[in-house]
Amino acid sequence: MRVLVTNDDGVYAPGIAVLTVFLAEAGHEPVVVAPDRERSSVGHAITLNRPLKLQKITGPYPEAVAAYSCDGTPSDSVVLGLEEIAPDIAVVFSGINKGPNLGDDLTYSGTVSAAMEGLVFGRTSVAFSLDCREEDGERHYETAGTFAVHLLKWLSDNPLPTGVLLNVNVPNLSPSLVKGVQITRKGIRAYEGKVNRLQDPHGRTYYWVAGRVEDELVEGTDVWAVAHGYISVTPIHLDMTHYPSLEILCGRGLAEIDLERRALPDRESTS
Amino acid sequence: MRVLVTNDDGVYAPGIAVLTVFLAEAGHEPVVVAPDRERSSVGHAITLNRPLKLQKITGPYPEAVAAYSCDGTPSDSVVLGLEEIAPDIAVVFSGINKGPNLGDDLTYSGTVSAAMEGLVFGRTSVAFSLDCREEDGERHYETAGTFAVHLLKWLSDNPLPTGVLLNVNVPNLSPSLVKGVQITRKGIRAYEGKVNRLQDPHGRTYYWVAGRVEDELVEGTDVWAVAHGYISVTPIHLDMTHYPSLEILCGRGLAEIDLERRALPDRESTS
Numbered sequence: 001m002r003v004l005v006t007n008d009d010g011v012y013a014p015g016i017a018v019l020t021v022f023l024a025e026a027g028h029e030p031v032v033v034a035p036d037r038e039r040s041s042v043g044h045a046i047t048l049n050r051p052l053k054l055q056k057i058t059g060p061y062p063e064a065v066a067a068y069s070c071d072g073t074p075s076d077s078v079v080l081g082l083e084e085i086a087p088d089i090a091v092v093f094s095g096i097n098k099g100p101n102l103g104d105d106l107t108y109s110g111t112v113s114a115a116m117e118g119l120v121f122g123r124t125s126v127a128f129s130l131d132c133r134e135e136d137g138e139r140h141y142e143t144a145g146t147f148a149v150h151l152l153k154w155l156s157d158n159p160l161p162t163g164v165l166l167n168v169n170v171p172n173l174s175p176s177l178v179k180g181v182q183i184t185r186k187g188i189r190a191y192e193g194k195v196n197r198l199q200d201p202h203g204r205t206y207y208w209v210a211g212r213v214e215d216e217l218v219e220g221t222d223v224w225a226v227a228h229g230y231i232s233v234t235p236i237h238l239d240m241t242h243y244p245s246l247e248i249l250c251g252r253g254l255a256e257i258d259l260e261r262r263a264l265p266d267r268e269s270t271s
Numbered sequence: 272m273r274v275l276v277t278n279d280d281g282v283y284a285p286g287i288a289v290l291t292v293f294l295a296e297a298g299h300e301p302v303v304v305a306p307d308r309e310r311s312s313v314g315h316a317i318t319l320n321r322p323l324k325l326q327k328i329t330g331p332y333p334e335a336v337a338a339y340s341c342d343g344t345p346s347d348s349v350v351l352g353l354e355e356i357a358p359d360i361a362v363v364f365s366g367i368n369k370g371p372n373l374g375d376d377l378t379y380s381g382t383v384s385a386a387m388e389g390l391v392f393g394r395t396s397v398a399f400s401l402d403c404r405e406e407d408g409e410r411h412y413e414t415a416g417t418f419a420v421h422l423l424k425w426l427s428d429n430p431l432p433t434g435v436l437l438n439v440n441v442p443n444l445s446p447s448l449v450k451g452v453q454i455t456r457k458g459i460r461a462y463e464g465k466v467n468r469l470q471d472p473h474g475r476t477y478y479w480v481a482g483r484v485e486d487e488l489v490e491g492t493d494v495w496a497v498a499h500g501y502i503s504v505t506p507i508h509l510d511m512t513h514y515p516s517l518e519i520l521c522g523r524g525l526a527e528i529d530l531e532r533r534a535l536p537d538r539e540s541t542s
Contacts, residue, residue, distance in 0.1 A: 043314030043346075044378040051469070051477040075314075075379075079480055083466040104509050107315040107378060107387060108346075116378060143530065150528045158523045164513045175530040183520045185512040195354040198322070206322040209350055233525060235516030238375055241456040242435045245506030249454045252429045254504060257421045259414065259446040 001152060002029045003091045004118070006077045008110025010038045011069040015096035015141050017060040019128065022145030023093070024062050028152065031089060032059075032067035033081035035110075039073050040099075044113035046079070047072040054080055074114035082121050091152070092118030095128030096144040100169050102131075102222045103189030103215070106236065115165045116238060124155055125165040131226040132172040143178060144170040147231055161235070169222055169232040179229040186234060187221025190214045272423060273300045274362045275352045275389070279345040279381025281309045282338065286367035286412050288331040290399065293416030294364070295333050299423065302360060303330075303338035304352035306381075310344050311370075315384035317350070318343040325351055345385035353392050362423070363389030366399030367415040371440050373402075373493045374460030374486070377507065386436045387509060395426055396436040402497040403443040414449060415441040418502055432506070440493055440503040450500040457505060458492025461485045 003023055007016040011034035023030040033054070039045075052072045061067045068085060070077040078092060094114040101109040111127045118125030128148055132139045147170060160166065171178060191211025200206055215223045225232035249255070274294055278287040282305035294301040304325070310316075323343045332338045339356060341348040349363060365385035372380040382398045389396030399419055403410045418441060431437065442449060462482025471477055486494045496503035520526070 038320070041317050041319050043316040043384060045314040045316050046312050046379050046480060048312050048480055049309070051471075051479050053475075053477050076480065079465050080478060084468065084478065104391060106511055107384065107509060108317050113314060113378065120375060146530050147528070150530065151525075154523075154525060154528060158525070161513070161516050161519060164516050178530055181526045181528050183517050183526050185514065185517065186510050194350050197355065200322075204324075206324050207351055207355065208322050209317060209319055209347065233520065235513040235520060236511045237513040237516075238378060238511070239457050240377055240507045240509070240511060242432070242506040242508040243456065245432050245435050245508075246454050246456065248432060249504065249506060252425075254422075254425060254429070255452045255454055257418070257425060257452050259417050259421065259449055 001091060001156065002031060002086065002089045003093050004081045004086060004089045005030045005032045006034045006074055006081065006094050006114045007097065008035065008039045008042065008074040008114065009098050010035050011057065011067065012059055013098065015098055015130065018141035018145045019093060019096050019148055020061055020065055022149050024065055026149040030065055031086045032061060032065060033070055033077045033085055035074060035077055036069040036071050039110050041108045042073050042110045043108050044075055044116055045073045046075045052076055052080065074110040075117040078114050078117040090123055092123045092125040093128065093148060096141050097129035098132060099129065100131040100226060101127065101129040101167060102169055102226065103187045105189060106167065112167055119165045119238065124160055126151065126168060128168045128170065130170050130172055136172055140172050140174055143173060143175045146175050163237050164235045167234040167236050169226045171226045171229050173229060177229065178231060182225040182230040182232055184222040184225045184232045184234050185220060187218060187223035188216040189223055272362060272427065273302060273357065273360045274364050275357060275360045276301045276303045277305045277345055277348045277352065277365050277385045278368065279306065279310045279313065279385065280369050281306050282328065282340040283330055284369065286369055286401065289412035289416045290364060290367050290419055291332055291336055293420050295336055297420040301336055302357045303332060303336060304341055304348045304356055306345060306348055307340040307342050310381050312379045313344050313381045314379050315346055315387055316344045317346045323347055323351065345381040346388040349385050349388040361394055363394045363396040364399065364419060367412050368400035369403060370400065371402040371497060372398065372400040372438060373440055373497065374458045376460060377438065383438055390436045390509065395431055397422065397439060399439045399441065401441050401443055407443055411443050411445055414444060414446045417446050434508050435506045438505040438507050440497045442497045442500050444500060448500065449502060453496040453501040453503055455493040455496050455503045455505050456491060458489060458494035459487040460494055
């Protein structure tokens with residue numbers, strides 16, 4: 001099967017190389033289009049105000065693999081991959097990300113957003129992330145790569161519901177230590193103390209964003225699953241409408257706001 | 272009421288100035304923290320790999336308004352605004368964006384993503400966008416500004432459901448021509464022909480992403496409402512889990528994938 005492979009860690013990152021090699025060794029035909037440098041946490045950014053270039057590379061890929069670097073975002077890479085390089089490709093795999101994409105991190109994630117872009121194009125789309133930390137010595141990308149091959153086989157028999165992509169998070173364990181696969185919902189991952197205030201060598205204040213992760217470990221969620229040694233698979237869609245609120249807001253008169261009536265109490269008395 | 276005001280068109284854009292002036296004139300206390308330049312379509316990007324700076328500016332704002340430019344994204348501006356500048360602020364208004372944020376554009380939008388960041392911090396958060404086009408001569412930011420003042424009053428009596436923000440799109444009409452307010456769900460806005468292939472003066476190929484908008488005008492959606500002269504208000508949440516798929520995926524054996532069993536047909540026969 002032909003698969004468009006992209007990521008947000010950049011086209012030379014180890015995760016995307018492992019994903020590509022595993023797919024190729026399983027007899028599939030991966031085509032790589034990925035950012036020329038790390039573009040983590042860029043969200044669903046797309047480049048509209050400047051031109052983009054594609055460059056064919058050899059990189060860390062098997063010789064038979066067509067690979068391109070793109071000077072834009074992960075989503076740009078998917079757009080160019082699907083419109084310019086390989087319009088016939090039906091599957092988009094994004095990853096393997098160095099680090100998890102859990103809870104509310106999804107909208108920040110370049111890895112997941114690239115899969116969202118695949119979904120916008122109507123393709124079968126999956127984001128893969130490895131739940132490793134900066135300080136981890138070993139990174140078990142091979143576990144995610146193994147799962148990706150199994151999942152691709154499963155997907156060929158089981159098309160996803162329309163408008164749904166899969167967000168996969170793999171625990172940083174060797175395949176034999178993984179407890180299994182859980183289908184999960186979004187959990188809660190909060191960041192405490194997001195902003196660090198520092199001083200530059202000239203004595204001027206600057207800030208660095210980095211928070212301490214605070215997970216709510218509730219069974220059935222993505223954060224619980226990977227924390228307990230399971231591969232987490234979360235079905236994601238792009239409709240962020242909160243449907244229960246539609247009726248609530250109507251019932252409270254929001255739709256009756258009249259722009260011609262002055263809203264200010266101190267002016268209402270004179271109007 | 273104190274309101275953190277941000278945007279993605281940059282701190283000197285006309286839309287954010289109108290929003291700030293309307294709030295100030297209505298007796299509220301806006302505090303502006305916004306990107307130092309245009310950061311449209313950056314999505315929920317957040318800057319983790321380099322430091323950020325804040326600079327106090329006077330800009331196009333009333334003298335009493337505290338205003339800061341930030342060398343990061345819209346979401347960075349909200350993080351710094353709420354953690355460093357004004358931690359006591361309960362309301363985040365993002366906009367008024369030059370151009371609409373409808374349908375699937377939400378995840379690309381810096382304007383909406385800034386409101387998402389406000390929601391992550393537990394604040395009452397609203398994104399405002401004006402449905403104007405590049406070729407429009409007149410831009411009725413005053414209509415969105417007027418609605419923002421009305422909405423702030425409404426919000427003071429009607430707290431939003433937990434975890435919900437409002438995505439407001441205002442038609443490019445003077446207030447007297449607006450037909451009313453509709454509470455809407457996400458509609459479908461597709462882009463045809465996203466990639467334009469061009470040649471630079473050296474004869475090398477480059478690409479520019481820009482598509483022709485294709486709306487599905489279905490009543491009850493955001494795209495329908497603004498196309499018909501209504502202000503569209505869509506309640507948005509950050510949980511992108513597609514709940515109906517949880518059971519579907521479980522039923523099809525996805526959770527039974529075993530990493531130790533080889534997935535490859537040609538290897539299975541030998542294992």
